[in-house]
Amino acid sequence: MTTNERIDEEKQFVGFSAPVSTGLTVGFGGVFAGIQLAALLAGQTFYSGEAYYYGSAILAVSLLALIWTDFRHFRLPNLITIPLMLAGLAFVIFERPSEAILHLVGAATGYVVIWLLNNTFRLLTKKNGIGMGDAKLFAAAGAWFGVLSLPVVFLSASLLGIIFTVTINVAFHNVRTRTKQFVPFGPAIALTIWLIWNFGGVLPTMR
Numbered sequence: 001m002t003t004n005e006r007i008d009e010e011k012q013f014v015g016f017s018a019p020v021s022t023g024l025t026v027g028f029g030g031v032f033a034g035i036q037l038a039a040l041l042a043g044q045t046f047y048s049g050e051a052y053y054y055g056s057a058i059l060a061v062s063l064l065a066l067i068w069t070d071f072r073h074f075r076l077p078n079l080i081t082i083p084l085m086l087a088g089l090a091f092v093i094f095e096r097p098s099e100a101i102l103h104l105v106g107a108a109t110g111y112v113v114i115w116l117l118n119n120t121f122r123l124l125t126k127k128n129g130i131g132m133g134d135a136k137l138f139a140a141a142g143a144w145f146g147v148l149s150l151p152v153v154f155l156s157a158s159l160l161g162i163i164f165t166v167t168i169n170v171a172f173h174n175v176r177t178r179t180k181q182f183v184p185f186g187p188a189i190a191l192t193i194w195l196i197w198n199f200g201g202v203l204p205t206m207r
Contacts, residue, residue: 016181021072028067028187032060032194039198046145046200051095058087059144059197063190066137070186076133081140088143099146106142110150111135130185137189145196153192161188 016024036056039045045052062084066076085107092103114135121129141153165183172181 015073016071018072021068024071024187025064025068028191029064031191032064035194035198042199044199044201046197047095051091055091055144055197058084058091059194062087063194067187067190070133070184074131074182074184076131076137076186078133078136081133081136085136085140085143088140088145091144092146102146102148103143106145106147106150107139108142109147110138110140110142110153113150113154114138134185134189137186137193141189141193141196144193145200149196149200153189153196156195157185157189157192160191161185164188 015021047055062080066080066084069075069077069080089100089103089107093100114130115132118128118130118132118135121127138150138153138157142150145153161183164187168183169181
């Protein structure tokens with residue numbers, strides 16, 4: 001990719017304004033709270049007891065911060081994604097040590113699959129299809145939930161990504177200029193992680 005091509009590509013990714021990014025993040029926070037309340041009533045959380053509440057605090061703060069930065073800057077900072085991945089690995093070592101290898105493999109697989117997909121797409125189109133921040137967030141999902149969770153994570157995040165793209169473009173479509181708003185993928189991955197954390201108990205591969 002030439003310098004000019006890279007500049008042209010980056011121009012497409014104009015983040016939302018700070019107030020809009022904040023409003024969207026607050027909205028996600030409300031959705032997170034509703035999901036957690038429903039999960040507690042249903043009793044189908046990925047972990048139980050104190051572990052669930054500690055993990056919820058780590059995930060909620062990290063995921064909401066990532067949602068804001070992705071809407072605002074189209075970036076998922078290493079400063080958040082990598083510690084989140086390491087926290088997931090540490091969590092399983094303390095809570096479910098016998099499953100640690102599945103989670104370590106999950107972290108590696110989550111990253112490598114997205115890396116391969118992006119590089120294949122770039123070879124075919126000379127453009128990036130997905131950011132490596134998204135790959136690291138998928139790695140974090142694999143670290144928290146294990147390699148067996150990844151098909152559910154990939155499919156659910158993709159479906160949510162489509163829904164978010166359509167919904168946000170309807171809400172923010174500029175009729176005068178007929179432009180479309182690029183929608184980051186990170187919020188869809190983040191919501192998927194939160195859903196699995198709270199309702200993973202209903203999935204046979206995550207019990």
